[in-house]
Amino acid sequence: MYLQRRNRILRKNAAIRSLVAETVLTPQDFIAPLFIDEGRDIAYEIPSMPGYYRYSLDKTVQEVKALWGLGIRSVLLFIKCEDRLKDNTGQESWNPDGLMQRSIKAIKDAVPEMVVMTDVALDPYSEYGHDGIVKNGEIVNDETAEALLKMSLSHARAGADWVAPSDMMDGRIGIIREGLEKNGYTRTGIMAYSAKYASCFYGPFRDALDSAPGFGDKKTYQMDFSNRREAVKEALSDVEEGADILMVKPAMAYLDIIREIKNAVTLPVSAYHVSGEYAMIKAAAAKGWLDENKAILESLTAIKRAGADLIATYFARQAVALING
Numbered sequence: 246m247y248l249q250r251r252n253r254i255l256r257k258n259a260a261i262r263s264l265v266a267e268t269v270l271t272p273q274d275f276i277a278p279l280f281i282d283e284g285r286d287i288a289y290e291i292p293s294m295p296g297y298y299r300y301s302l303d304k305t306v307q308e309v310k311a312l313w314g315l316g317i318r319s320v321l322l323f324i325k326c327e328d329r330l331k332d333n334t335g336q337e338s339w340n341p342d343g344l345m346q347r348s349i350k351a352i353k354d355a356v357p358e359m360v361v362m363t364d365v366a367l368d369p370y371s372e373y374g375h376d377g378i379v380k381n382g383e384i385v386n387d388e389t390a391e392a393l394l395k396m397s398l399s400h401a402r403a404g405a406d407w408v409a410p411s412d413m414m415d416g417r418i419g420i421i422r423e424g425l426e427k428n429g430y431t432r433t434g435i436m437a438y439s440a441k442y443a444s445c446f447y448g449p450f451r452d453a454l455d456s457a458p459g460f461g462d463k464k465t466y467q468m469d470f471s472n473r474r475e476a477v478k479e480a481l482s483d484v485e486e487g488a489d490i491l492m493v494k495p496a497m498a499y500l501d502i503i504r505e506i507k508n509a510v511t512l513p514v515s516a517y518h519v520s521g522e523y524a525m526i527k528a529a530a531a532k533g534w535l536d537e538n539k540a541i542l543e544s545l546t547a548i549k550r551a552g553a554d555l556i557a558t559y560f561a562r563q564a565v566a567l568i569n570g
């Protein structure tokens with residue numbers, strides 16, 4: 246047999262494969278999401294996210310120091326709001342002494358160079374568990390956007406480097422950008438969840454923060470998973486309104502969306518490997534049905550290969566340990 250082309254030459258052994266690999270994960274690819282609660286010395290393992298914890302702020306600060314030491318350069322903060330502080334305005338979200346604001350300050354004090362991003366959406370603060378203000382059973386857009394602006398300004402004031410609106414209200418990126426400008430926060434980044442789908446894969450996250458919607462679902466604001474072109478439309482609106490990074494969420498079932506947006510814009514694109522995606526790998530691995538470490542590296546590499554410049558993932562710490570060998 247005489248072959249002109251022998252494609253297997255590039256796969257002959259690990260050394261040559263490493264030389265020609267198109268996609269290589271590094272610690273700087275990751276954004277580590279953190280769940281923060283009141284109290285001291287608390288590490289609560291989230292039942293549907295084995296191996297992942299909601300920490301009190303003191304422990305969170307220790308975790309952030311450890312993440313920095315491993316080479317991780319950004320964290321995305323979520324707080325668990327006490328029930329007594331939840332209402333339909335979300336006002337606790339702009340309390341200057343709120344848990345989020347205290348967390349931002351404590352983390353920036355402890356590890357000033359860590360890029361601190363904050364979740365901006367009303368659901369943890371909402372008595373209804375919705376991302377916006379509820380009126381007559383509907384999630385109202387424009388009033389919610391005003392509340393999100395107050396929340397964003399309060400995060401910027403506390404020292405957040407980036408705000409990450411995850412709510413999917415129309416126009417909120419433009420309103421937040423303008424508000425940041427008018428208040429002198431000209432160096433605060435906006436990571437817009439541009440294509441966030443109404444997904445069943447957020448289930449474990451809602452357990453972590455006790456933020457499941459009290460009625461209905463989120464389909465009037467989060468996207469329909471049937472749609473791809475709509476994601477490009479959403480992305481282009483957010484570019485126009487002043488976003489700095491665009492997020493796609495979830496990740497594994499949405500690799501086509503990541504690629505589509507990557508090709509359509511010049512901004513960095515991030516992808517959120519969400520709680521349910523974490524839970525699936527953990528559960529299958531616990532049963533002995535999947536090799537956990539291999540599943541993690543294959544999944545995260547695929548997300549980067551699809552076009553993600555950054556990946557928010559609960560596996561950040563574990564992945565870095567695997568990468569560093």
Ligand SMILES: NCc1[nH]cc(CCC(=O)O)c1CC(=O)O
Pocket residue numbers: 364365366367368376411412446447448449450451463518519520521
């Ligand atoms: N605005 C809330 C928010 N921000 C991030 C997630 C999900 C993250 C995950 O599942 O890991 C959610 C949940 C939701 O929209 O219901």
Ligand SMILES: [Mg+2]
Pocket residue numbers: 413414415416439479482483
């Ligand atoms: Mg939008």
